[in-house]
Amino acid sequence: MKLKLKIWRQKDAKSKGKFETYYLDSVSPEMSFLEMLDYLNSQLILKGEDPIAFEHDCREGICGSCGLYINGRPHGLKGKTTTCELHLRDFKDGCTIVVEPWRAASFPVIKDLMVDRHAFEKIMQAGGFISTNAGAAQDANAIPVAKPNADEAFDAASCIGCGACVAACKNSSAMLFIAAKVSQLALLPQGRIEAKERVKRMVAKMDELGFGGCTNTRACEAECPKGISISHIARLNREYYAAKFSD
Amino acid sequence: MNKLNAKIPDGPLAEKWTRHKASLKLVNPANRKKLDIIVVGTGLAGSGAASTLGELGYNVKVFCYQDTPRRAHSVAAQGGINAAKNYKNDGDSVFRLFYDMMKGGDYRAREANVYRAAEVSNLVIDHYTAIGVPFARDYGGLIDNRSFGGVQVSRTFYAKGQTGQQCLLGGYSALTRQIQAGTVTMYSRRELLDIVVVEGRARGIIARNLITGEIERHAAHAVVLATGGYGTIYYLSTLAVNSNGSAAWKAYKKGALFANPSFIQIHPTSIPVLNEFQSKLTLMSESLRNDGRVWVPKEKGDKRNPNDIPEEDRDYYLERRYPAFGNLVPRDVASRAAKERCDAGYGVGDTGLSVYLDFRDAIQKQGAKAIENKYGNLFEMYEKITGESPYNTPMRIYPAGHYTMGGLWVDYNLMTTIPGLFAIGESNFSDHGANRLGASSLMQCAGDGYFIIPYTIADYLSNQIKVARFDTKRPEFEEAANNVKGRIDKLLAVNGKETVTSFHKRLGKIMWDYCGMYRNEEGLKKALTLIKELEEEFWKNVKVPGSIEGVNQELEKACRVADYFEMAKLLCTDALNRKESCGAHFREESQTDTGEAKRIDSEFAYVAAWEYNGPDKEPTLHKEPLTFEYVKLQERSYT
């Protein structure tokens, strides 16, 4: 199949970027999207041009490294998919594919399609944990957890930290990311102990780092490759107000 | 032989670790912050070690090549994590877990280490639960377990098909807590390019900052490698594309011995290669074989749609060859059987390199809903990759390189032969013998990181308190940094006509063909020649664009592949040396009448630890004899 690619190229964080157009004449529909980029890169390298920098690692949809804004949506048009799980058979022969990096003030571009998602680290460090040292725990079955809560905590915990929620949100809000962690830990008795402090710190950090606020457009949920529900945002809100009003 | 003092403590097996812990020296809490520890890698082992050492008050520096520690490839483990909790009341115990691991590893692991791994497994589960890992629970609110990997007890803790992710994210959150507390400093997007040895002890690392390109020097009192396996030596594997063996290799070249390098597990149920540009193979959990039936057509080159092939024209070869275990034979056996059928011309798919894993009968018997509940997410994953639904069409699977049992040789304290250099998790060799049992890798990695290294490293550091922090301007750092830069300059200077990936693929093909599932003397010797030739070609014709500065992903790959050429030779040398078949290592010269692996305990009941002697010199083999007091060596039979 044939493809026309419009790809964002940017030398480094300081440079101004622009779109470059590339043509591929014979790619197989069985190729994954990233394999197509590999192939394009190999051609660029042999021509003496700079290959396109993009992030990827596990290539099976779980590490959260890859994240490209493809044809107007994070991780492409398929939904509930990471970029590495996209295949060319998901595209039409002869089509034009526009590939952009995540765009958000809190996710500055490093090079080409790579962005710096370090802001997520800062948010996690602000409180996305349970303060138990190794060796201090009681038996794992000492505290039962109701199955529905455990299951819902798992759903929240399946976040891969790819940043598609921020990329999709018109406000570049990180609410779904934070909600997933706050919700997971709030649902588990082990996490309840420091639930109030956690939610306050994580939200304060999010605001400080320049992420926007949530306006409930559901774009994050629609683009989340793991399908994390915005109901976790409702829980985050509850937790936050309860924590703040008890101050 | 003093190079290989494993330092196994005396006493009965069940008391060794307890006694040893009591005898290990300690570091006073006030002194800990004066001691710097470098941890490389942030998977289950690395994040566990780093957070725990931070909690204890040491000054820890952690490195990973990813943008965040949460992406280490432990994240991709699917099935589960074993522990001898005996929550199911089905007769499990630490001893039984130990025994299963010894047997599963085909008796090529150290009893004492394996027993300890089983012993600390329970602590791991307690800790993960306490830090918020949402393990699957039953309706009473207690943790559920399942049976995994053909063992007779249900001891596997799981979180759907994402156990590795959940454990890693738990470990990651504990790590972020220590970063916030200031005990741990995180250096992400750094790749280790050398280890610095000062006066015979590991004292630091040289790392490239993958964003700025700067060659950085980091000093410490001790270095812990938690850098995972080297399965990407096959190019295509179930590992992350950027996983690599360079850290372990650099340690080897600095004097650490490398143990059993040829022991690589080939996982039987991976999605097969679908196109020539494929960059990665995706694992389908082993649990699928509980309900799926493996078959190929009886007729060579039968191109009919699998659903049109009637029962009598199907060869359920696992059920035929191994009536007792059928589709549930261990990984190595299933892998070899699949390759045997494909090599004989019965393989299916365009390439002929895959076999069917069919759920038709299970769906008929249990209903599609029941199958969906068990394997829904795996079926979905399969459909995303292949575009075919396993509900209607049999899955196609093929073996793929997966886990490296081999790794840096370590003693009971998990220290390599370089004092002050420790290796934990998959990067060491210690617990899985010649074949790893399902769901025991997460267990070992976490055990090493949380509950073993914190004790043993204290013993080493206890006499390092008076050693002042190291200046990275010392000549040893200078030399190591210059060597790293020299090698990078050399790679960039070749400016040839072939990409790094192309070389990597060609190397992978050689390794897969001659040092993969089946190995023989002739093939391994041929491989050694081919590797040498290809390596020479690489250094003459590779094209690495750009410069050392800034982001240069091709340069990252080139450094890794250059190391793989060297490592590939050691793998073949080791495979050549071990003339027996054991576990995942199958020498065609050593098989039973029915074509199964045949161990030669009288000659090969040892750990093969290799010492580096220089670039063009043969490595020296050191043998650590394996003695078995608590397990009885038996032939593994599944017929």
Next chain:
Amino acid sequence: MSGIFSSSLGKKLIMSITGLFLMLFLVVHLTTNLLLLVGDGSLYNRAAHALATIPLLRIVEFLLAFGFFFHIVYATIITLKNQRTRPIGYNKTASNRVTTWPSKNMYILGFAILAFLVLHLINFFLKLRFGEAPYVEGTEMHNTYLLVSSFFAKYWWYNLIYVISAVLLGLHLSHGFWSAFHTIGLNNNKWLNRLESFAYVYAVIVAVGFTIIPIYFWFAR
């Protein structure tokens, strides 16, 4: 409580609470207005008179003004902040089939509604409170019915503006209704879809309710 309203979530809480209050007001307003369609209008006149004269309701009127004020001010603050979060936009964007148009354009819808509100106040409220609205003969009570019915019978373009505004209000509410509950945390997996359905029902009732009135008087003229 310290600093709650300086956080992004605190600001949203204000949006949510004022929004819920305004939605409650809309229910009262619509119910009263629908009395226009009942009988000869005397019922409506009495209701309007009561609303304008009961002292307690005058306090509520102030609250309502505050509600509008904060809803508008905070919407502006939030929107301005959110607009700074993506300095470089996307070259191409596509629909995800979940996000609704109103949810992305609440501020624009709100602005249009504000413009309408000003006009609406001029048309009726100011006339009744300060202007020369007609009285029901022989009483101290305004003939609001006459004011409204003659107004809608007279200018077709006013009718058009009122109908369009009712539709825009409906769109605003179709998101605002469930969003308000969601923001204060009254939502979960089960209620997510239910609340969205309620939101559509509420939005349609309000939009249709306010549309009927001008149309009725136009055709009844």
